[in-house]
Amino acid sequence: xxxxxxxRKPLFVALAVAxxxxxxxxxxxxxxxxxxPAKPSNLDTVIVTGTRSTExxxxxxxxxxxxxxxxQLQQSGATQLAAALARLVPSLNFPQPTTISGAxxxxxxxxxxxxxxxxxxxxxxxRQHSGAFLNLGGAIGRGSNPVDLNAIPVSAIERIxxxxxxxxxxxxxxxxxxxxxxxxxxxxxxxxxTAKFGGYDAGDGLQRQLSADTGFKLGDKxxxxxxxxxxxxxxxxxxxxxxxxASVGTTYGKKVYWLGDPAVQSNKVSVVGQYEFSKAxxxxxxxxxxxxxxxxxxxxxxxxxxTNVASIYPSGYLPVSIPIVNDTTLTxxxxxxxxxxxxxxxxxxxxxNEYDQRSHSINxxxxxxFGETPFFIQGADYKTNQQVANLDISKEITTSWLPNPVSVSxxxxxxxxxxxxxxxxxxxxxxxxxxxxxxxxxxxQRHDTSEYIDLETNLTDRFAVSLAGRHENYSxxxxxxxxxxxxxxxxxxxxxxxxxxxxxxxxxxxxxQHYADISSQLQDLGQGQVLVQSGTFPVDAAxxxxxxxxxxxxxxxxxxxxxxxxxxxxxWNVSVDAYYIKINNRINLSSNIPVSTPAVNAYLAANGxxxxxxxxxYFTNAVDTRTRGLDVVSxxxxxxxxxDRLNTTVGWAYNENEVTxxxxxxxxLDELGVAVQRVERRERLGLLGDTNPRTKxxxxxxxxxxxxxxxxxxxxxxxxxxxSNSGNALDQNFDHRWTLDLSADYNIDHWTLSAGADNAxxxxxxxxxYANSTSGNFKYSLxxxxxxxxxxxxxxxxxxxx
Numbered sequence: 001x002x003x004x005x006x007x008r009k010p011l012f013v014a015l016a017v018a019x020x021x022x023x024x025x026x027x028x029x030x031x032x033x034x035x036x037p038a039k040p041s042n043l044d045t046v047i048v049t050g051t052r053s054t055e056x057x058x059x060x061x062x063x064x065x066x067x068x069x070x071x072q073l074q075q076s077g078a079t080q081l082a083a084a085l086a087r088l089v090p091s092l093n094f095p096q097p098t099t100i101s102g103a104x105x106x107x108x109x110x111x112x113x114x115x116x117x118x119x120x121x122x123x124x125x126x127r128q129h130s131g132a133f134l135n136l137g138g139a140i141g142r143g144s145n146p147v148d149l150n151a152i153p154v155s156a157i158e159r160i161x162x163x164x165x166x167x168x169x170x171x172x173x174x175x176x177x178x179x180x181x182x183x184x185x186x187x188x189x190x191x192x193x194t195a196k197f198g199g200y201d202a203g204d205g206l207q208r209q210l211s212a213d214t215g216f217k218l219g220d221k222x223x224x225x226x227x228x229x230x231x232x233x234x235x236x237x238x239x240x241x242x243x244x245x246a247s248v249g250t251t252y253g254k255k256v257y258w259l260g261d262p263a264v265q266s267n268k269v270s271v272v273g274q275y276e277f278s279k280a281x282x283x284x285x286x287x288x289x290x291x292x293x294x295x296x297x298x299x300x301x302x303x304x305x306x307t308n309v310a311s312i313y314p315s316g317y318l319p320v321s322i323p324i325v326n327d328t329t330l331t332x333x334x335x336x337x338x339x340x341x342x343x344x345x346x347x348x349x350x351x352x353n354e355y356d357q358r359s360h361s362i363n364x365x366x367x368x369x370f371g372e373t374p375f376f377i378q379g380a381d382y383k384t385n386q387q388v389a390n391l392d393i394s395k396e397i398t399t400s401w402l403p404n405p406v407s408v409s410x411x412x413x414x415x416x417x418x419x420x421x422x423x424x425x426x427x428x429x430x431x432x433x434x435x436x437x438x439x440x441x442x443x444x445q446r447h448d449t450s451e452y453i454d455l456e457t458n459l460t461d462r463f464a465v466s467l468a469g470r471h472e473n474y475s476x477x478x479x480x481x482x483x484x485x486x487x488x489x490x491x492x493x494x495x496x497x498x499x500x501x502x503x504x505x506x507x508x509x510x511x512x513q514h515y516a517d518i519s520s521q522l523q524d525l526g527q528g529q530v531l532v533q534s535g536t537f538p539v540d541a542a543x544x545x546x547x548x549x550x551x552x553x554x555x556x557x558x559x560x561x562x563x564x565x566x567x568x569x570x571x572w573n574v575s576v577d578a579y580y581i582k583i584n585n586r587i588n589l590s591s592n593i594p595v596s597t598p599a600v601n602a603y604l605a606a607n608g609x610x611x612x613x614x615x616x617x618y619f620t621n622a623v624d625t626r627t628r629g630l631d632v633v634s635x636x637x638x639x640x641x642x643x644d645r646l647n648t649t650v651g652w653a654y655n656e657n658e659v660t661x662x663x664x665x666x667x668x669l670d671e672l673g674v675a676v677q678r679v680e681r682r683e684r685l686g687l688l689g690d691t692n693p694r695t696k697x698x699x700x701x702x703x704x705x706x707x708x709x710x711x712x713x714x715x716x717x718x719x720x721x722x723x724s725n726s727g728n729a730l731d732q733n734f735d736h737r738w739t740l741d742l743s744a745d746y747n748i749d750h751w752t753l754s755a756g757a758d759n760a761x762x763x764x765x766x767x768x769x770y771a772n773s774t775s776g777n778f779k780y781s782l783x784x785x786x787x788x789x790x791x792x793x794x795x796x797x798x799x800x801x802x
Contacts, residue, residue, distance in 0.1 A: 048125060049161040049181040050170065051466065052394050052409035052454045062456075062466055062486040062498055063165040064563060064577040064631060070157050075702075075711050076741055077198050077758040077794040079209050079231055081157075082109045082149045085180075087713060087741070089162050090651035090698050091631050095140040096787050098238075098259045098296075105262055105294045105323055106133040106148050106355070108141040111177040112164065112579065112629055113655040113692045115588075116146035118506060118555075120167065120175035123152070123182050124286065126331055127171070129351030129386035132419070133325075134515045136536055136589075140783060142687055143589035143619065145511040148353065149180065151290040151327040153268040155194070155211035156227035158185045164631060166559040166581065168504030169468040169484035172413070172450055176504045176557045176583065184272050184286065187215040188223025190802050198794025201762060205236035205261055205789060214801075222275030229268040235295065236260035238788040243776035246302035250315040257777045258297030258318060260788060265293045280336040292325040298361070298519075300777070307433050309367050319361035326354040333390075345392040352385040357424065357435075365431025379424040380436050384511060389414040402457060409454040418445040419510035432612035433533060440516035440541065446476045448507075462490040472505075476513075477554055480505050494567040498577075501560045508552040508587050512619050514538045533613040534592060543609045544618035547593055547600075548666025548678065553621050558582045572636040579629050582660075585621035588688065591680035591725075592617050599672045622663045622679050625688055629655030649700035656694055659684050676725075686723040691783045693718035693736075709745040711756070714738065717785045724772070734766045737786045752798040762791040 045058050045067045058067050066089050078084040086094035086109065093110045108116030116135070121128040131148045135141045160182050167175040191214025199206040213227035239257035247256070267290070274284040298319040301308040308316055333347030357379030367373040392411035399406065420443045421436070423429055429437045452470040459465055466486040473479040484502030491497075517536045539549040563577035592615040595601060604611045631653050638646040665678050677684070695718030703710045717737050724730035743756025765784035773779060780788045 045159070047161055048183070049122070049179055050163045050165065050167055051407075051456060053407040053456050056456075059565075059573065060464075060488070062464060062488045063163060063500055063561065064498075064575060064633075065164065066162040066633070068160040068162065070154065070159070073154055073157065073160075074194070074796075074798075075743060075745075075754075076713070077196075077207075077743075077756055077792050079196070079207050079233065080107070080150045081152055081154050082107060084154070085109065085149075085160065085162070087698065087715065090633070090653035090696050091164055091629070091655065092162065093140075093692070093696065093785055095783070095785065096261075098261075098782065098788065105292070105296060105325065106131055106135075106146075107150065108135065108144060108146045109149055109180075110140065110692070111162075111180075112581070112653075113627060113657050113694075114177040114581070114583075115144045116141040117144040117174060117509070118176040118583075119146075120171055120173075120179045121147040121149060121182070122171070122179060123288070123329065124184055124331075125181060126286075126347065126349050126390070127386075127388055127415075128329065129353060129417075130384060130509055130511065131327075131353045132355040132382040132384045132511065133353075134382075134511050134517075134536075136517060136519075140687065140692065142683070143512070143587070145509040145515075148325070148327060151268065151329075151353075152182055152288065153211065153227050153229035153270055153290075155192075155213040155229050156184050156225075156270040156272070156288070158183045164577070165486075165500055165561050165579070166484070166502050166504045166557060168482040168506075168557070169470050169502055170452065170454060172415075172448075172470060172472055172482075173505060173507045173554075176506055176555065176559070176581065184270065185213060185215070185225045185227065186223060186272050186274060187225055188217035189215050190800070191215060192798055192800040194796055194798040196794060196796035198792055199234075200236055200789050201791035201793070202236070202238075202789070205234055205792075207231065207233040207794070209233075218273070218275055221277070222273065224271065224273040226272075227270045229266070231264060231266040233261070233264040233266075235263040236789050238779065238790075240773060240776045240779040242300070244302065245775075246304055247316075247775075250303050251300075256300045256316070256318060258320075259778065262294045262296035264295075267291050278336070280338055282335050284331075284333050284335065286329065286331040288327075288329040290325070290327040292323075294321075294323050294325070296321050296323075298359070307364050309362060309364050309373070312362065312367075312373075317362075319359055322358040322360065324354075324356040324358065326352075326356075328352045341395050343394045345390070347388075347390045349388040349390075350385070351387075352383065354381065354383040356381045363427050363430055363434060365433050366427050369431070374427055377425065377428045379428050380517070381420075381422040381424070382511070382515070383420045383422075385418050387416045403460060404458040406455060406457040409452075411452055413448075413450045413452075415448040415450070416445065417447075417510055418443065419514055420444075421514065421516060435518050436516045440537070442514060444510050444514050446474060446510065448472055448474045464488045472507075474507055474554075477507065477552075480554060480556075488565075496565040497563065498565060499560070499562040502558075504557040504559065506555040506557075506587070508554065508619070512587060513552055516541065518613055535611075535613045535616040536589075537616055537618050539618050541618075542607065543595075543604060543611065543616055546604060546607055546609065546668070547595075547616065547618075548668050549590075549618040550620070552587060552619055553585050555586055555621075556584045569636070572634075574634045575632070577631045579627075579631070581627040582624070583627075584624045586623045586625050586688070587619055587621060588623060588679065588683060590617045590620050590622070590678050591676045591683070593669070593674060593676060597673070600674065603672055620663075620678060623659050623684070623688065624661040625657060626660050627655060627657050629653065643706075645704040647700075647702040647704075649698065651698040653696045654694055655692070657689050657692060659688050681725050682723045686721065686783075690721045691723070693720045693785055695736075696785075707747045709747070711741075711743045711745075713741040715741075720783065720785075722768075722772075722781055722783050730769065730771055732769055732772060732781070734781060734784070737763050737765065739763050739786065750800050752800070753796075754798070755795040756793075758792040758794070759787070759790060764788070764790055 239259040276282040335345040394409040456466040486500035488498040537544040697716040699714040
């Protein structure tokens with residue numbers, strides 16, 4: 001079958017129709033007994049992200065914002081929240097790496113081409129804790145420590161607000177690229193149950209999902225809403241054939257790697273409640289819990305590898321990692337209105353995330369020393385937790401010298417964060433091929449106090465402005481102040497301009513400051529990809545500090561956005577927003593520094609460090625970056641004379657990332673003759689630059705006809721380049737790719753039956769050069785924005801009640 005990449009003419013016709021008609025976000029088909037077709041309402045939604053005003057809507061927003069409904073999230077085969085979001089927000093991407101030290105388990109999202117931990121995640125406006133996982137592998141987001149967005153059950157979501165603008169002045173650390181605010185369902189009535197089943201065209205990767213949510217009233221003044229989500233998904237495998245020299249006579253020509261989706265058993269639950277004693281006092285609480293058991297493969301151990309015991313595995317073996325992820329969020333608060341319109345919200349939150357490493361593998365060093373080895377090894381355990389106390393106060397104040405009321409908001413926040421590392425069992429720690437040892441364990445914590453003020457008003461009926469400022473004081477690096485100024489001027493009811501300028505910051509997470517790991521990695525140390533034992537060390541560990549590591553500092557950013565908002569016809573809304581983001585002291589992993597040379601090994605040994613690994617790396621503030629981009633969103637819907645409706649969406653995003661400065665190498669590396677820069681070529685030119693596609697196009701069609709609804713979504717990922725540390729001979733440019741998702745719904749009474757195909761034309765990423773394929777095993781690039789898996793079929797049934 002021809003790939004979708006070669007069937008362009010029909011697509012361009014469809015795209016031309018969509019652009020001329022323009023777009024709205026997808027709406028779910030109306031039930032059969034509804035007399036009027038559903039109207040697009042996203043633009044009329046009152047937003048709560050990036051503003052403290054109680055009347056600001058999407059269409060009147062001072063900053064670019066997208067509102068995503070649960071119906072939109074469910075109109076694809078995606079079972080992960082982040083994957084569904086990436087199909088709806090043009091400037092948001094969801095890389096899907098495989099066999100990257102856990103990144104295939106805790107998959108990150110990126111906004112505007114920045115790092116996954118440069119976007120702030122909120123749940124109902126409350127800061128969500130970061131994960132215990134650190135992305136160590138050579139993929140998008142390398143070195144990041146993001147929030148695990150997929151811990152939130154989709155069935156619990158009322159809507160999602162994605163603010164595409166820096167917001168550190170309102171929310172504090174991490175909001176350099178923007179904010180994702182997940183609003184949970186709170187209704188005391190109604191509910192639904194959904195069963196979904198799907199699998200890949202290749203016959204693997206079966207996915208089974210059951211989700212439900214329902215509300216209960218607490219008298220006339222309160223409610224509780226409960227949601228659950230359970231999944232049991234098989235893994236997929238898109239590995240190539242093994243052609244390594246070490247495989248001759250054993251596994252040559254066979255598929256020995258597992259490269260694809262992990263196998264997942266996941267359970268999520270949320271409970272949200274509130275009770276209003278009076279207008280002055282409403283109590284509320286939220287509780288979310290998620291437990292995942294994943295299975296994913298490590299790198300294959302060939303017969304003669306030092307990590308294998310030939311008498312046990314004559315042909316080599318594939319270790320299987322079984323990480324257990326636990327995530328908890330608890331929030332309780334009191335809110336209300338006092339006196340003459342003074343609103344308050346006092347809350348406390350607790351969050352924790354645990355990443356427990358386990359594996360079906362052996363320790364060859366332990367076997368050689370003791371003549372035996374277990375086949376199940378308990379690895380290190382990593383855990384983060386966070387406590388937050390907030391007090392927010394707001395009021396609409398009328399003055400004699402301004403024509404409209406001023407929304408005045410101010411408040412304070414106390415933040416405590418902790419991180420704990422516990423080594424695994426004795427077998428996991430033993431020998432050159434073992435993991436981290438007891439000297440790298442620890443329990444660290446820090447706290448932060450912050451204060452903010454936020455002012456917003458309409459200076460005239462056509463000119464709105466917002467001013468925000470926030471001061472933070474962290475116990476581990478001191479104080480910082482951020483500010484932002486936003487404005488919007490409506491020339492006519494159909495034409496407006498909006499813009500903002502601001503400063504921001506991101507504090508290095510405790511995980512980035514103290515994470516330690518020793519594991520087998522595929523690394524390019526200047527001679528192509530090779531399997532090595534590599535150590536990742538905190539900056540204050542002896543091995544790291546001896547080789548030039550320094551105490552981490554916060555990232556600092558300056559940003560500006562300028563946009564045009566148009567309504568050429570009634571219901572047709574177009575926005576064009578250009579942005580600029582400058583980040584200094586960006587936090588990233590250093591190059592993989594070879595330590596097996598005689599000079600480096602002797603230097604470390606003379607200072608008491610026994611380097612039983614081939615390379616080490618640590619975090620640095622070694623680069624400054626610049627991001628420039630453009631977001632275009634056009635929305636419209638057609639009503640036909642027969643009552644049918646066509647909603648269309650077009651979104652296009654362009655972003656360009658560039659490293660503008662790299663700090664000089666630590667002097668000790670030059671003295672020891674280490675022939676690497678502190679920031680490797682692949683990172684400097686690629687991961688922080690051109691390895692993210694510069695362009696992404698989303699086109700959506702939703703046709704509503706009585707009981708039926710049809711959905712089509714087209715995506716185009718732009719070209720990108722993957723750079724090699726071995727020089728430009730191994731660099732590779734990858735062409736753009738098109739994909740098409742199709743689905744249909746049928747509504748009857750309380751039921752909705754759906755079926756669809758994601759990537760209907762079975763598009764695949766371009767294959768890598770053989771020299772970059774690890775001897776044929778890795779057919780596709782780890783940086784591909786398009787999944788390796790190919791076409792995916794699914795069907796679902798939903799039952800709703802009032």
